[in-house]
Amino acid sequence: MEPPKIWREKRQRYLGIGVKCLDCDYKAFPLTSFCPSCGSGNVQEYKLAEKGRIIQFTQVNQTSNDMMANVPYAIGIIELEDGIKVTGQIVDIDYSLIEIGMPVRMVLRVLSKDGTEGLIKYGFKFIPVD
């Protein structure tokens, strides 16, 4: 991944910053400068809900080189409490114990490493809620 892209996306990836429309209340992620629903430019950044539940999930065994250190890992679609849906890894739990509907919480983790000397890319993943 190119450094300008990491810089551009860092607040979304590190903090989970989305956008909400002050005119129609629509919420969206990733960031946009206007409301994807009503088109209004009257939008404000906000922090996504940290908690959500698993909609569907599976396991990844083969991916690009910079993420191969983590395989096999679980990936799923998570619906957050504010209604936003995102794709993310489900970590800190044995794969056989993951279930649809399971409550999870957003955490910051390493997503990929470009070799031993390249950039390390961070982003959010999900862990089970106790």
Place this chain on the structure above:
Amino acid sequence: MNNEDVFIIGHGMTKFGEHFDKSPSSLASQALMETVTNAQLEKELIQSIFFGSLVTNTNSQASVGASCIRECNLSIPLTRIEAGTASGAAAFQQAFQGIRSGLFDCIAVVGVEKLSDFVNSSTIEKILGTTIDYSWEFEMGATLTSLYALLTKAHMKEYQTTLEQLALVPEKNHRNGVNNKNAQFQKEIPLERFLSAKRISEPIGRFDPATHCDGASALILASSEFVSNNLKSNDLTEVLGLGHASDHLALHHRESLTALSATQIAAKNAYDMAGISSADINVAEVHDSYPIGEILAIEDLGFFPKGEGGLAVEEGKTKINSEVSINTSGGLKSRGDPFGATGIAQIIEIVEQLTGQADKRQVDDHNFGLTQNVLGTGAMAYVNVFGKKEVKK
């Protein structure tokens, strides 16, 4: 015939598989020249070419079309079209528009991909990552295979589709592919092999996905005026209807995980334009890059009610000469999937079926055919409907 009719007057393709000794442009040239011979035309009559390919820079060459037309000693307008794994169908639809608009009378379409040059499978995963939401799916850890696994699990949960029904899709397609000399794998694989294989992304097994390989395919499209001036009496394939629709790039933004709405909309548009319905289709080539792809396709194209695709496969309703013959060529699974060349190879199979040239794969009723080519997990879908027409001079 009226002036708006568009016909396919020639087709040709390389064998799909591993062509370590061929460059992308030489594969494209081979398919194009075979198509010119098949159409019995002087190649100088072609007025424009559209190339469909996903990978922009195999062998560091950006426009594969430029080196292809040099090899073929042509100097005509050329445009490369990219629509991910549906680039072939996208290029075809551009060519159709070029003729229907009246700007051109004879256009070639070439699809090509050279994927055996990428020896590291991680590179292919990254290329496939560009057909899903690269930033918010792929970089978060999802892969195309894992997203198809989510679609598969959602269908299994909602409609009780079974692993056996899913495995019957590639099993059937390999059986059909035995009789396709251009298929990468001309052999049957027993059902048990699919079911007992290691899961690569649960519930998708190692033998379930189509393979990413090399190949090129080509068509020549012409107006009715060009046909009357240049061709002898013949059975030709007429393009009756087109549909193209899009959906959210990321699965997590979609309303449903159990239907591809882009396919549904594209199919409706194609049927409306052709003036026929799904019940009229005798033979169809659909995007079976994963087993669930074919099950979603036969439901979303209207061949079977939503949720009954798995059952239809189990009851043999998609075999050759059954209710609707699906993937008589062997599909992406047995033919192999060189992305840009796939959408055009699908159309070639329909042309051969409608004109009665499909040999051992030939279906008895062959009045109407359909192709469905999909980008990624369904962010774009292209549906084309074809009919046969006897052209008399």
